[in-house]
Amino acid sequence: MRYKYSLLVLLVCFISKTSFADSYPRNYAIDILHYRFEISVSDNNNEIFGKASIRIQFKKSNIKQFRLDLINQTELRKGKGMLVQSISSNNQTLNYTHVGDSLMIQLAKPSTVDTVVTFEIQYKGIPEEGLRIIANKFGDRTFFSENWPNKTRHWLPSIDHPYDKATSEFIVKAPSKYQVVSNGLLLEESVLGNNTKLTHWKQSVPVSCWLFVLGVAEFAVQQVDQFNGKAIQTWVYPQDREAGFADFAQPTKQVLSFYSEYVGPFAYEKLANVQSTVSGGGMETSSAIYYAEKLITGKKEVRLRNVVIHEIAHQWFGNAVTESTWDDAWLSEGLTTFFTLLFIENAYGHDEYIAGIKSAKKAVYDYIKKDSLFSIVSNRSAETGVVTSGLTYQKGAWITHMLRDKIGEVNFRNGIQAYYKKYFNANASTLDFIAEMEKASNQDLKPFFQQWLYKPDNLKLSWSWDYDATSKQILIHVQQHQSSGFVFDVPIEFEIRKEGIAEGQLVKQQLNTKTADFKIPSATKPAFVSLDPRTVLLYDLVN
Template structure:
């Protein structure tokens, strides 16, 4: 998703066990899901003009009914209000005109007869209007007229009739007629580009792998286009404003291929037919649209800045998490944003070294702590999200990332990657929940992770330790208390680094800190020079710890 999703919040710089038997209930948001109706494919025929911001559309919706007796099809589509929105003029199926009702931003289509099991039907919806959101028609920074989508999180309904929720993934096609001085970019592969009469050009893109609606994408502008490279036979492309040709081609040439290689090797295969990096004025940071990633106007600098490099890594990580494996419910948005943030750091560790990785973790921790001070009870998994304005915060990104890091520390790196690969293989191009993810990680580790997931994802609070150590007669005694005063108590394994005189590498011991007040004894063969908590930076915590005087 957008690194500024919600539009201003998101440009947060992306560098940035316990055995419990606690049940985890699966929360759901309040969208009116109907899993008995499955959208298979959308074909959006759209006509654009330089004379007006009105778009003229004919959309073909391909539906499978999974239950008999369904009498109507519900789709999302914004009504006209104050001169903006969509007005439906006609709905047909197999040439027959159907009865429909379009009000309160919902389009209800009456079926000619109730559905049968596995019935497949296509509906053609004719409509037009000026988008109130979701599709920005405006001049770019150079004064050129452009058309760019930004469907996050549920704005596709502003200009497209569809089931506008990630639980129902579908294929899509965009067939766009526009003045021939524009180039058109969208999801998937280019099927057709034909110049017609009256200075018009028809461009047809087809996405053959199902994706969530917020990932549907359309960009229309005077572009400079570069076919940079290929990866597994799939095209890597750059689309930037023609005035930014040289700087944009330079900026986006790296590190796309290296990122694709890393995630393919460590997670699983890349799902899609191409990957294009695209300059746009509809987002401020980045937007992970499947196969066609949008970056803001200011992304092109000609300097390959670390900031924008990390945005590129983050949005490519989304092609695996958020795009290929998609949360079934908005309450589980951390499965997208927390994952993309942590896997950005994992690529940074792989490509740029441990120090850069640690710097990113520490930067994230500072943001987590700052957010906690204002919102101490905030939970990473939402509890039946009601307002889509609240779908993401910085905490979803940064603390979500840290939770994955702690999980890796608890499971061990080998088991962590085994679980990640299993999770991806099982849910690639499908939907998943937090419980689905937990089960895969439990299978990989042989551990009961329900307590860890519940305390870190379904509860608020922060973890603060205060304690001391002393040495006597071959024994180290450690006193360690949880001193947070927010009402939360954590059960966590914690590594202790014991440094012997003259040695720089500590002996690692692990203690289990479960209570408010805790004490431990550890046998040692010599008096330690120093002892520190969490020397390998596995736990999201604050600590005051010193030798007892």
Template sequence: MHNGMKFLLILLLSGISTFSYADKYPKNPKVNILNYQFRIELSDDTDEIKCKTTIDVRYMADGVQVLRLDLTKASEALENKGMSVSQVMADGNELSFTHEGDELKINLPAASSLNQRSQYTVTYSGVPVTGLKIAENRYGDRTFFSDNWPNKARNWLAVVDHPYDKATSEFVVTAPDHYQVVSNGLKVEETDLGNGYRLTHWKQSVPIASWLYVLGVAEFAMQHVDDFEGKAIQTWVYRQDRDAGFYDFAEPTKKALEFYSDYVGPFSYEKLANIQSNSVSGGMEAASAILYSEGSVVGDRNERWRNVVIHEIAHQWFGNAVTEYDWDDVWLSEGFATYFTSLFIEHQYGQDAFMDQMSTSKKRVDAFHAENPGYTIIHDNLEDMTKVTSSQTYHKGSWVLHMLRGKLGDDLFWKGIRAYYAKYQDLNATTADFIREMEEVSGMDLEVFFDQWLYKPGALVVDGTWTYDKNKKAVNISLNQSQNNGSLFEMPIQVAFYESESKKPILETVTIDKEKNTFSLPVDFEPTKVVLDPESWVLMDADFQKKK
């Protein structure tokens, strides 16, 4: 879909559900940034960067008089770090502006008109406070690596620093010629300037959110690993880590790309690069160019870093291609990437490995809930960006998707996922949008399900017993919700009846929706055992046994 249509789509579809939280960022749907071109000069003599950012804008309404961008201003409070703007130009004319704190406000020469296209160039320089790490790597070599998550791009880039406004981008970087430069998209130019500097131009033709813009400048070893649907798979590691890095990142990148393309939908981007860096501690899912901790390269393809690679590739679909419209819905990125990591592991490494992932996630959910019993996955008008994610965003978010899959069944779950991705690929989505797609595909009313697991705190605790009535040939089951915070859940739960260990059990489903729940289920034989939730579809603690 054309980039200019995304705001119309969001305005039409967002906020029509009862779920309508929003973070505090000053969104302006009257302004649609189409493209940024960042012309950046880097040096070995200073940490100061020089930047000329050209911004292409479409106005979605009449009457806009000020264009607001995020850019951290240099100040004594920041030890004179930050950016100083020297000039703003449009159509050959200099524009007035104000720059205070993190806000750059450009006064337009005339109020906007509907569908007006304009271009502005902002010239500035300074030493980044954060967002672009200029430092030695573990070998003592000088490097430059971005670290924009979640809203740190403003420390070195003049942007709308929020996921609701996605744009294409270009990085045109002039740096000393002993460096190589990697960024989003495709490299369209590399020219030695003859003065000890090299110009490198990367162009990202698919719109993405600001935290996904990436820059890596170092003395790299680069490998073309393979192709996927005509798109390059690359590895970029420190030159000293060539052999170990090429080995580590060769797997399982292509297999993960194939899985998500087959099960979810098309890969959006023009390449996929795995990049060693010193700016992140784990992985950062920058679109088409993923950053990993420099410690990720060890040369043994260990399971921990293998799973980080899978997680960051999953983000190329969820978080990157389909991006949350609002930080309150960040689980649409992290919860999805966590569960879809587990789904690839199930596909590639088997059911036992998958259940190990889900068991580990449950332990983290339980530990976090014990310390934070009032926490909800969906934020309520988030203001403090240091709290944008938590362990629950990842792990409880993952379990919500797992429970949804259990409730719908595999066929409807995957059909809904594909429909959601197809509608919102390269756009923004809300939790309400996701719920709507799953309801339309399944024909179910899922409001209660999502409300209790996303918008309310609490954990399901079940105590239960069973007995067999030989006369009625029925199993009588009692299930009590015993969580002590006043919450009540409505959940379908499978029950397995075993006649013997050698026979497959009979499976039935009961739905608990009260504090005390009783069921009588016809069973022709007296079970040797009855198991609650035998396939582990429900996030709960359960004590269930035969009544003595």
């Protein structure tokens, strides 16, 4: 269908406006290339001592100062937060202010374009959030980062927003009884004496800082396998050694293989599945994924299996390709939820895929009973409120499911691969995703995404059918019931099954009015007519 130029202009303007509503103070004049964090923790108290060495490229000349996120130590936080002790560069002490959770650093002299400078920040404090220092389910002391969406600033000076990506390393001093897990590859593990162990991890792949991971606990560690020369590891509490090793034996390698073939190469140096005190089911931190401790049972439960698939899928969507702004969080959670189901279809069959899609549909319409105004892409910022809901996951997955059906499997896969290749280890927006899908399919997809992503409305239908023996026609009546009055423009399918014939006839119509009547020729009255037999339309049936 062709659309008038004026409509396309309105769509592009509307989409462009909403794509940059995230209010974080992005600074494209600087690019953080690398973070090096030296962190000391102890069992005596919850205070951490940190030294951050941050390598920054200045993209413009005459920059005199720049800003980082770091939570202040305040009375309101009951003394929790970080206290900066000194900042230097090239052995020269620098001036700074640390107010309102913003660390403003003055340069010794104005920048010149493309120069790279390393800044060293000495600080200490008790994290209010971000690094959780709590007992695990066995009562043992643990330290686990939980940075999403913007809690990195509670314990690490950083640009705490997904738009900036950098490589990283953690050099951690901790009591000798602990093992330390982090992003990337293990470079050193040494006992220093005085009951202190030094552990050094380095990740040479850039990620947004909420994907930095640090776990300090007593672990049982298993080298499970390798994938393309990269280690697959399991890290669980010693008390859960047998159960955890059994639970994580599968399906990590199969999942890595599937996404590498379907989407593109796995970005990171290893894949570790880590039992932790993380809230929720799991956290997709790059190369070392956290799982809620309660999920480890030794029973190889489907719930844990699906969380493993989901969090590994995030290594592609959200991690390697990261949303540019919080407005576009569905590019992480929606795509990942769909690709979780896609692996399930590949590994366990189409029926399990359809069961998952139907479950997602139920979740969508259950959720909108509580919040009918949530649209997938909208004005959101982690600085001011939540950036995702259940709809981001479930409706986002359904939109991707419908997209695949709309443009076909070959075009969809080509589009996904092109999108991943173009934005690999970088950032992308919803507009970027749409553009790659339009190129792959040679279709104008803006109207599709406009009604499903940018509108809070959700399709509600009633329908009925009858047979007119005189005209020999099946008469189908369909009505849309969105309370806002918005009318969807969607393909709608019916299966017509005749008496004594096992295979039904699939009929597709276009529904683009509030009410519609379709007349389908039929020599005889069908045994029955069903709506959406392939489960490819997101709708709720109302009386």
